[in-house]
Structures are given as structure tokens and as C-alpha cells.
Amino acid sequence: MLQLTDDTPDGPDDVRSPGRRHRLAVVLALTLVAVAASAALVRPDDARTLPSTHSEPPIFALFQHDPAAQRRISVASERLVTDCMARAGLRYQSALLALDGEPQQEPQRPFGPENLNQLAPIDEPRHTEDPSLGTHAYLHALYGPTDQRVTVRGARFRVSGPATGCVATAARQLLGDDRRRWMLIKVLLFEAAEDSRRDVESDAEFRAATRRWQGCMRMAGTVAEDPLRLLASRDQRDMRDDPAMRADIRCKQETSYLTTAYARLSVAQQRRLNADTTVAADWTRLLGRQDRVAREVLAPDT
Numbered sequence: 534m535l536q537l538t539d540d541t542p543d544g545p546d547d548v549r550s551p552g553r554r555h556r557l558a559v560v561l562a563l564t565l566v567a568v569a570a571s572a573a574l575v576r577p578d579d580a581r582t583l584p585s586t587h588s589e590p591p592i593f594a595l596f597q598h599d600p601a602a603q604r605r606i607s608v609a610s611e612r613l614v615t616d617c618m619a620r621a622g623l624r625y626q627s628a629l630l631a632l633d634g635e636p637q638q639e640p641q642r643p644f645g646p647e648n649l650n651q652l653a654p655i656d657e658p659r660h661t662e663d664p665s666l667g668t669h670a671y672l673h674a675l676y677g678p679t680d681q682r683v684t685v686r687g688a689r690f691r692v693s694g695p696a697t698g699c700v701a702t703a704a705r706q707l708l709g710d711d712r713r714r715w716m717l718i719k720v721l722l723f724e725a726a727e728d729s730r731r732d733v734e735s736d737a738e739f740r741a742a743t744r745r746w747q748g749c750m751r752m753a754g755t756v757a758e759d760p761l762r763l764l765a766s767r768d769q770r771d772m773r774d775d776p777a778m779r780a781d782i783r784c785k786q787e788t789s790y791l792t793t794a795y796a797r798l799s800v801a802q803q804r805r806l807n808a809d810t811t812v813a814a815d816w817t818r819l820l821g822r823q824d825r826v827a828r829e830v831l832a833p834d835t
Contacts, residue, residue: 587791587792587795587796588795588799590641590729590795590798590799590802590803591799591802591803591806591813592722592725592726592729592802592805592806593641593726593802595722595813595816595817596641596722598816598817598820599820599824602820602821602823602824602827603820605824605827605828605831606707606820606823606824606827608827608831609707609823609826609827609830609831610703610704610707610827611627612830612831613699613702613703613706613707613830614627614675614699614700614702614703615627617674617699617702617703618674618675618699621674621699623670623671623674625675625699643730643794643798644760644761644785644790644791644794644795645760645761645763645764645781646764646772646778646781646782647782647785647791648782649773649779649782652771652772652773652775652778652779652782653771653772653773654770654771673698674698674699675695675698675699675700676695676697676698676700676701677695677696677697677698677700677701678697681695681696681697682694682695682696683695683696683701683712683713683716685713685716685717685720686720687717687720687721687723687724688724689724690720690723690724691720692716692719692720694712694716706826706830707822707823707826707827708819708822708823709822711819711822714815714819715819718812718815718816718819721809721812722812722816725802725805725806725812726802726805728805729798729801729802729804729805730798730801732801732804732805733794733797733798733801736797736800736801738793738796738797739793739794739797739798741793742788742789742790742793742794743759743790745788745789745790746759746760746784746785746788746790747759748788749780749783749784749787749788750763750777750780750781750784753776753777753780753783753784754776754780755776755777755780755781757777757781760781760785760790763777763778763781764778764781
């Protein structure tokens with residue numbers, strides 16, 4: 534899922550957007566799932582990730598690019614943090630490394646659930662927390678002083694990360710002097726994804742697809758403006774038995790709503806990427822840099 538972070542565990546007072554209400558609205562429009570606080574990795578679940586009938590929009594494709602490399606980077610980052618904390622005499626418990634099996638990235642769903650299996654609640658991985666977590670010494674070693682932060686700003690959003698501490702040390706080893714640029718690229722891509730999703734709302738073909746979906750939903754006994762607003766109106770965690778949500782899935786299929794929606798979103802996202810081609814280029818370049826370092830960090834395991 535899209536997340537506004539610098540790929541390191543979050544420290545206290547991490548600021549990511551102009552305000553909580555706006556942030557929640559953006560996350561709903563972009564991903565329709567809860568924001569992960571750290572690594573965007575979940576347990577594999579074939580039932581939830583059935584093959585899609587559409588191509589991945591270009592910004593989402595960037596975030597999904599080379600999942601094996603992204604996995605190595607995440608594991609190497611956690612390894613570096615763990616080793617750094619150990620040198621300080623502290624035990625760092627990584628939520629990522631505690632996962633059983635091979636995690637994968639949660640796919641983007643900017644138009645809501647796409648099959649009935651996605652109406653089921655997500656089973657979040659659990660791990661036992663170390664009692665030392667939350668102590669001043671632990672947090673200071675992990676994040677450094679709370680008043681020492683690295684901050685980048687896009688047009689509307691900003692993200693900050695620790696300037697010192699083990700998290701910062703790991704980030705510097707992976708990215709060197711490019712850490713700030715990497716953080717900014719993630720902000721710019723997040724903003725571009727948000728802007729392109731809003732652009733689609735005025736697209737003639739997308740609006741026609743939404744009208745077809747509305748007509749199908751009325752025939753099913755539900756009046757709704759669009760799939761996102763329908764989803765936002767449901768308050769239960771498990772929606773598999775919700776007639777309106779089941780109708781939503783069926784109507785998306787019968788009206789080819791998702792095919793049109795993703796096609797128009799792809800056009801909108803590409804237009805945003807074309808406005809500054811260095812963003813996508815630097816994303817790929819810096820992902821490659823981190824992967825090279827990650828391979829070195831993990832080499833003793835091979």
C-alpha cells in the first residue's frame with residue numbers, strides 16, 4: 534500500500550501531513566485500508582490477492598517494482614537497526630523479521646474492494662513485544678533526540694525521520710547522502726497519486742463508468758454515489774455478508790467499472806509523472822542503490 538514514510542520505523546512526533554482529518558481522507562482515496570506505521574508488508578493471502586484484470590497504473594507500478602529487492606532492503610534495514618541496538622546493549626524486536634513465511638506488499642485498491650474475498654477482515658500479524666520497548670533509553674538509542682529530525686516537504690505534505698540513532702544509522706548506510714532525496718521522492722509520488730486520483734473524477738469516461746455502476750446498484754436496491762463513498766459508509770470490519778458491498782463487487786464486474794477506472798487512472802498518473810521525469814528515474818536509481826547495499830548486508834546469510 535502507499536505510505537508516506539522514509540522506510541524506517543517511525544519515531545515520536547513523526548509528522549506526515551497538514552492534518553489528521555486530511556490525512557485520513559487521502560488514505561481512504563488512495564488505498565482504502567489502514568495505513569501501516571512502518572513496513573508496508575503483510576502476510577501472503579492468495580484469496581485476497583486474486584489476479585487483476587487490469588494493468589497496474591504507473592505510480593503504483595513504481596511502488597510494486599522489484600518486490601524481491603524491496604524485501605531485501607526491508608530485511609537489511611531491520612538487520613542494521615538490530616545490530617546497532619545490540620551494540621548499545623539493547624534488544625530490538627523487529628515486527629518484519631518476526632513474520633512467519635514470506636510477506637508481500639498489499640496491492641493498491643483505489644476504487645475499493647475488487648472481489649468478494651477482499652471483503653474479509655485483514656488478519657494482522659502479531660508478535661510479542663519486549664518489555665524494554667518504550668523506555669527512554671530504548672527510544673533514545675533507536676531514534677535519537679526527538680528534536681533532531683530530518684524533514685522534507687512536497688507541495689502539501691511533509692515527512693520527517695530521525696536524524697540520529699540506530700534508525701538514522703541504518704538509513705544512512707542504505708542511502709548515503711541520498712536519504713533526503715529518497716524521502717522527498719516518496720512524498721512527491723504520494724502527492725502525484727493523490728492528485729491523479731482526483732483528476733480521474735472529472736474524466737468523461739470514468740464518470741460514464743460510475744453512472745453505469747450507479748444504475749446497477751439501484752437495480753440491486755442500493756443508492757450510492759460511488760464505490761468509495763459506499764465503502765466509507767460501512768462501519769463493520771467484516772463485510773462479506775453485507776448485501777450492498779456484495780452488490781458493489783458484482784456491479785463492478787457487470788459494468789466493467791474497474792477496467793475503465795484503472796485505464797483512466799493510468800493516463801492520469803502518467804500525466805503527473807511526465808511533469809517531472811526525474812522522480813520516477815530517481816526512485817528506480819535509489820531503489821537499486823539500496824538493493825546493492827542490502828545484498829552486502831545480507832551476504833553472510835547466503
